[in-house]
Amino acid sequence: MNPEYLxxxxxxxxxxxxxxxxxxxxxxxxxxxxxxINFAHGEIYMIGAFTGLIVSTVLTMHGMPGxxxxxxxxAAAIIYACCYGYTLEKIAYKPLRHAPRLSVLxxxxxxxxxFQNYVLLAQTxxxxxxxxxxxxFEFWKPYSHVMSATELVIIVTTAIVMVLLTLLIxxxxxxxxxxxxxxxxxxxxxxxxxxxxxxxITFIVGSAxxxxxxxxxxxxxxxxxxxxxxxxxIKAFVAAVLGGIGSIPGAVLxxxxxxxxxxxxxxxxxxxxxxxxxxxxxxLILIFRPSGILGRDQTQKV
Amino acid sequence: xxxxxxxxxxxxxxxAIWFMFLTFPIMVIKVNTITRTIDWRWKNMMYTxxxxxxxxxxxxxxxxxxxxxxNALEKEGLSIVQKILQVKTFSIPATVLLLIFAIVFPHxxxxxxxxxxxxxxxxxxxxxxxxxxxxxxxxxxxxxxxxFAVGAYAYALLNLHFGLGFWTVLPVGxxxxxxxxxxxxxxxxxxxxxxxxxxxxGFGEIIRxxxxxxxxxxxxxxxxxxxxxxxxxxLDLSLSAKTIYLYYIIVLLVIFTVFVINRLTDSRxxxxxxxxxxxxxxxxxxxxxxxxxxxxxxALGATWAGMGGVxxxxxxxxxxxxxFTIWESVIILCTVVAGGMGSIVGVICGALLLILLxxxxxDFGQFRMITFGAVLVLMMVFRPGGMIENVRRTYQxxxxxxxxxxx
Numbered sequence: 001m002n003p004e005y006l007x008x009x010x011x012x013x014x015x016x017x018x019x020x021x022x023x024x025x026x027x028x029x030x031x032x033x034x035x036x037i038n039f040a041h042g043e044i045y046m047i048g049a050f051t052g053l054i055v056s057t058v059l060t061m062h063g064m065p066g067x068x069x070x071x072x073x074x075a076a077a078i079i080y081a082c083c084y085g086y087t088l089e090k091i092a093y094k095p096l097r098h099a100p101r102l103s104v105l106x107x108x109x110x111x112x113x114x115f116q117n118y119v120l121l122a123q124t125x126x127x128x129x130x131x132x133x134x135x136x137f138e139f140w141k142p143y144s145h146v147m148s149a150t151e152l153v154i155i156v157t158t159a160i161v162m163v164l165l166t167l168l169i170x171x172x173x174x175x176x177x178x179x180x181x182x183x184x185x186x187x188x189x190x191x192x193x194x195x196x197x198x199x200x201i202t203f204i205v206g207s208a209x210x211x212x213x214x215x216x217x218x219x220x221x222x223x224x225x226x227x228x229x230x231x232x233x234i235k236a237f238v239a240a241v242l243g244g245i246g247s248i249p250g251a252v253l254x255x256x257x258x259x260x261x262x263x264x265x266x267x268x269x270x271x272x273x274x275x276x277x278x279x280x281x282x283x284l285i286l287i288f289r290p291s292g293i294l295g296r297d298q299t300q301k302v
Numbered sequence: 303x304x305x306x307x308x309x310x311x312x313x314x315x316x317x318a319i320w321f322m323f324l325t326f327p328i329m330v331i332k333v334n335t336i337t338r339t340i341d342w343r344w345k346n347m348m349y350t351x352x353x354x355x356x357x358x359x360x361x362x363x364x365x366x367x368x369x370x371x372x373n374a375l376e377k378e379g380l381s382i383v384q385k386i387l388q389v390k391t392f393s394i395p396a397t398v399l400l401l402i403f404a405i406v407f408p409h410x411x412x413x414x415x416x417x418x419x420x421x422x423x424x425x426x427x428x429x430x431x432x433x434x435x436x437x438x439x440x441x442x443x444x445x446x447x448x449x450f451a452v453g454a455y456a457y458a459l460l461n462l463h464f465g466l467g468f469w470t471v472l473p474v475g476x477x478x479x480x481x482x483x484x485x486x487x488x489x490x491x492x493x494x495x496x497x498x499x500x501x502x503x504g505f506g507e508i509i510r511x512x513x514x515x516x517x518x519x520x521x522x523x524x525x526x527x528x529x530x531x532x533x534x535x536x537l538d539l540s541l542s543a544k545t546i547y548l549y550y551i552i553v554l555l556v557i558f559t560v561f562v563i564n565r566l567t568d569s570r571x572x573x574x575x576x577x578x579x580x581x582x583x584x585x586x587x588x589x590x591x592x593x594x595x596x597x598x599x600x601a602l603g604a605t606w607a608g609m610g611g612v613x614x615x616x617x618x619x620x621x622x623x624x625x626f627t628i629w630e631s632v633i634i635l636c637t638v639v640a641g642g643m644g645s646i647v648g649v650i651c652g653a654l655l656l657i658l659l660x661x662x663x664x665d666f667g668q669f670r671m672i673t674f675g676a677v678l679v680l681m682m683v684f685r686p687g688g689m690i691e692n693v694r695r696t697y698q699x700x701x702x703x704x705x706x707x708x709x
Contacts, residue, residue: 036496050327050328051327051328053335054327054328054333055327057333057335058333061340076327080327083323083324084324087324092679092682095365095368096682096683099682099686102436102442103682105496106442106635106678106682107678107679107683109444109635110636110674110675110676110682113629113632113671113672113674114672114679115675116675118328118672119328120671121668121669122329122346123332128335131335230628234500234503234504241497241500272511272515273511275507276507276511276512279507280508282500283489283490283504283505286489286493286497286501287489287492290492290493290497
């Protein structure tokens, strides 16, 4: 066993895990509130990355300096992803609030298919090169052989987003309302909480974290295409289930467990079967511990 | 008096502006990162605005109508199509006419048309199979294409290695499909609907990835070519005759499928499926073995997919893993949902419509998948029952007493 190789794998796994965590948060928050797997979540992430690419290219061509480009591209990506998330909920999920779960799920799959092909038709089906938005920081130069600056930014950003999100949910009025809504929608509305608004906010927050994830992974891998959201979305969902769906710390934990184990698996076993590995984890966790690592057992009531 | 109209126009305008803003970066700007040029497509913004203006008005109108219908105490109004289907004097001659049309079809039209019809009928078969799982038993299976792949690869490989013919492999393909259905069904029995969707999706992808990477077994992404068409008593048929022969085989298979599923729906198993779909707990309380019933649904649904796969391999003469992506499963699901979950006539119409229309509207081809996505959403929002809704067998109380209670 080569320790340097293992270190590289672990760092790669942490980067992967961070991205999964950013996306898994959106899944887990939406699931916590309306018990729906938002299939189109991966597509929001893809749209975030595309918006970032378009805005940054336009700004660079008009001669804006590097820092401004990063700022405006990130802002545009996040704002647009939020708008898409909001519209998605209004069109595909709100009219189905009281419909059977199967209907909502099919509607979600339809939305995912729609967004994917919308970007495919309006933009391109090919891979687009994504500019490296994150500069090579001077102070990080001595360590860059261990871990690139991009990877550092990914891990740090994820940590910051996690902390902010935890603060939002634990200590603000909106967070309290979210927790109340996820426990009991009718009771929450009786206590004066605008449930529809809270659901919209949940979608917006989830979309924002997905867009951040999209931008970070795009500048890490250096290319994007219209299909990028689907598989990552599914894997982030696996991470959310692994940690216990509906639980925010669970999603983060699950994401890191999945990222690390996947990285080690591809490093030591086979990279061809990387995706099979993630799906196998999903099947195993659902068979042996469906509530996930941090989730509580739920009994079905009549 | 003009207020509602003005109000509507205002709402539509807001929607138009919102969608123009929303689609701005993706619809209007197209960057070419290699030549470093930007293409501003302002026309698209105009189209989006106009489209959103009118569509949002239609959307709101439809939503209001839906609400009104729900408020009218869900009166059991059958649609015209359903009424026509129930009239025996009409439905029997119609079926006969349809049969005659199906029989003469390959002789009236070209081989190209016949080929298109064969693939449409394969989708009818797949749709009817998936209808058992999704429409009757209410289990959302997003990996249905995996069983289709199993059937197709079963024929291709058994033919390649052992020289087995179409007729031998057809039941084998169905059987293998069922075995895989049980293999998948067994571990996921305890899962609720949405988890089931993800796990089946994962299963479908696993099968595809294995087919792509296990070169020694499946010849990888290159696929398998020169798969023979079925033989007729060892006669030496021309290509067009073989196509017509295959067409009749699939027509017979579809009729067989319809017959079996029709019988199944009325059987004990079929009723158990419908009960399971409506309420799992109540169903178990009535003494139905949940595990067995679900496994049967998976196995029977997968059987048709396996047989469909064999026909597919025989039709295209070449298969590779790219034909069995998750989106294929979604298309099949779309045919079931659009046609009407649980309704046999609905699924047949849905599959024919959704597969044939894009074939004939060639220019429309690139919009195929985006339309499917929109169809899934719109169907769920406005007509969850599909084009031709399944008529549930109900027992009607017609005595005076019950009427008194209700009024």
